[in-house]
Amino acid sequence: MxxxxxxxxxxxxxxxxxxxxxxxxxxxxxxxxxxxxxxxxxxxxxxxxxxxxxxxxxxxxxxxxxxxxxxxxxxxxxxxxxxxxxxxxxxxxxxxxxxxxxxxxxxxxxxxxxxxxxxxxxxxxxxxxxxxxxxxxxxxxxxxxxxxxxxxxxxxxxxxxxxxxxxxxxxxxxxxxxxxxxxxxxxxxxxxxxxxxxxxxxHAVVIDSGEDLAEPGQSKEPDSQENQNIATLIDHLIRQQQLFLDPDLTLNRLARKAGIPARQISAAMNAVHGRNISQLINEYRIEWAKRLLTTTQDPITQIYLASGFQTKSNFNREFSRITNTTPSDYRRSVST
Structure with missing residues (x-):
């Protein structure tokens, strides 16, 4: 042969x-x-x-x-x-x-x-x-x-x-x-x-239809009040429309929905919260997962998918980072 x-x-x-x-x-x-x-x-x-x-x-x-x-x-x-x-x-x-x-x-x-x-x-x-x-x-x-x-x-x-x-x-x-x-x-x-x-x-790249928002040219740095206004608007938008439940959510997609350039969103969230936007999105998702863990008997696999996560490993890592415990231990602690 x-x-x-x-x-x-x-x-x-x-x-x-x-x-x-x-x-x-x-x-x-x-x-x-x-x-x-x-x-x-x-x-x-x-x-x-x-x-x-x-x-x-x-x-x-x-x-x-x-x-x-x-x-x-x-x-x-x-x-x-x-x-x-x-x-x-x-x-x-x-x-x-x-x-x-x-x-x-x-x-x-x-x-x-x-x-x-x-x-x-x-x-x-x-x-x-x-x-x-x-x-x-x-x-x-x-x-x-x-x-x-x-x-x-x-x-x-x-x-x-x-x-x-x-x-x-x-x-x-x-x-x-x-x-x-x-x-x-x-x-x-x-x-x-x-x-x-x-x-x-x-595989992690999401291609949305439509043009990205144009970034502003050279301008003065936004002051603390302007950053606070942007952070408040983004927080309201994410919570009201439950954008964090979208597993395909990206900074570009969020910027388009808010009508604010991605650079300004990123800078404002870092300035106000001291964390980047991806960490904040995961915090919204963990908050939602905690609610599901306490109000339903759904399996954890179903809960992490319903919370906007795509992998169990990422869900467990973020849950542990934010709550210092595991999803199973958290569910047991609130049920006793």
């Missing part, structure tokens, strides 16, 4: 994943498909280099590799904005130009790839150190999950840059004797992991 090289097995799995996502017509389909197809092309080209000596394959591999960082960024950028600047195509295009004019101007492609993977890796990692404005299109209940996925994806991109540096050292030290082994092993390990991080995080 003929053996199938491992790169083609992984490429087949990535294609199956692309087909499943396309068949389900999931939200944010375009960036997922672009990313998965970029990974598939790179894995296939890597596999072909093992069994073929076609010169075109040596050209295609660095171009395909240069597409991975912007494709990864595209998936995470959708959490804040709806369009990707065409400037993000400059990396693959510059790689192509360097290949075309290699005989006249020899610049090591490893340096370019190192810069691309490092730059985009740290750009994704920035999500961990910014407030919820960076993720204003993400469900409040999924913010922690997306932060972890961004940290994982950013770390993988930076690690890929280190691999490119290791390949450059191998080219200098041993004439590239170990380059193919290093490159293939790294790609076969990193691309599936990167795919998992990107695809799982993109």
């Amino acid at each position: 003929p053996a199938i090289p491992l790169p083609f097995v992984i490429a087949l799995l990535l294609l199956l994943l692309t087909a499943v996502i396309s068949y389900r017509q999931e939200a944010n389909l375009k960036p997922k498909v672009i990313f998965l197809l970029s990974c598939t092309c790179l894995v296939v080209i890597t596999g072909l280099r093992w069994i073929q000596t076609i010169a075109a394959i040596h050209w295609l591999q660095p171009i395909a590799a240069a597409c991975i960082p912007p494709a990864t960024w595209y998936c995470f950028a959708l959490m804040q904005q709806t369009r990707l600047s065409l400037w993000h195509l400059s990396g693959p295009l510059l790689t192509l130009l360097l290949l075309l004019f290699r005989s006249f101007w020899h610049v090591p492609l490893d340096i370019l790839l190192f810069g691309l993977y490092t730059g985009y890796g740290f750009a994704v990692l920035r999500i961990l150190f910014r407030n919820e404005l960076t993720l204003q299109r993400v469900r409040f209940s999924d913010l922690d999950h997306v932060n972890k996925a961004a940290g994982f994806a950013g770390t993988l991109l930076v690690f890929s840059a280190l691999i490119d540096g290791l390949i450059a050292l191998d080219l200098v030290g041993s004439g590239g004797r170990h380059t193919m082994v290093i490159l293939t092993t790294a790609q076969l390990l990193l691309l599936p992991l990167l795919s998992i991080a990107v695809i799982t995080s993109s």
Whole structure:
């Protein structure tokens, strides 16, 4: 029975994943498909280099590799904005130009790839150190999950840059004797992991119909009274319309309902309450869950879903943070 090289097995799995996502017509389909197809092309080209000596394959591999960082960024950028600047195509295009004019101007492609993977890796990692404005299109209940996925994806991109540096050292030290082994092993390990991080995080993005509210231009900082007015309005809106029960609630959706730009809402809630908006939304949900725990005999699984949470782990973590007890212990304590 003929053996199938491992790169083609992984490429087949990535294609199956692309087909499943396309068949389900999931939200944010375009960036997922672009990313998965970029990974598939790179894995296939890597596999072909093992069994073929076609010169075109040596050209295609660095171009395909240069597409991975912007494709990864595209998936995470959708959490804040709806369009990707065409400037993000400059990396693959510059790689192509360097290949075309290699005989006249020899610049090591490893340096370019190192810069691309490092730059985009740290750009994704920035999500961990910014407030919820960076993720204003993400469900409040999924913010922690997306932060972890961004940290994982950013770390993988930076690690890929280190691999490119290791390949450059191998080219200098041993004439590239170990380059193919290093490159293939790294790609076969990193691309599936990167795919998992990107695809799982993109499920948390909610695409609403309609345009986002325009952010105001440069203006003076709102005073404490203005922040208090915004916080009071948001609190009234959330309670009156029970927006916290919507599991798909995002900062963008809340801003549109309130008619106030997301940046002003975030700043006001932080200034008045000393906590970010996602923590406050979870507090509304826990307050509702406590009422259900004391007035009904519904199972906890049904209660956390009815309170706007999507996972039991997130519900238990937030319940414990706010009440310093578990849902089961809370129900027992109020019933005795």
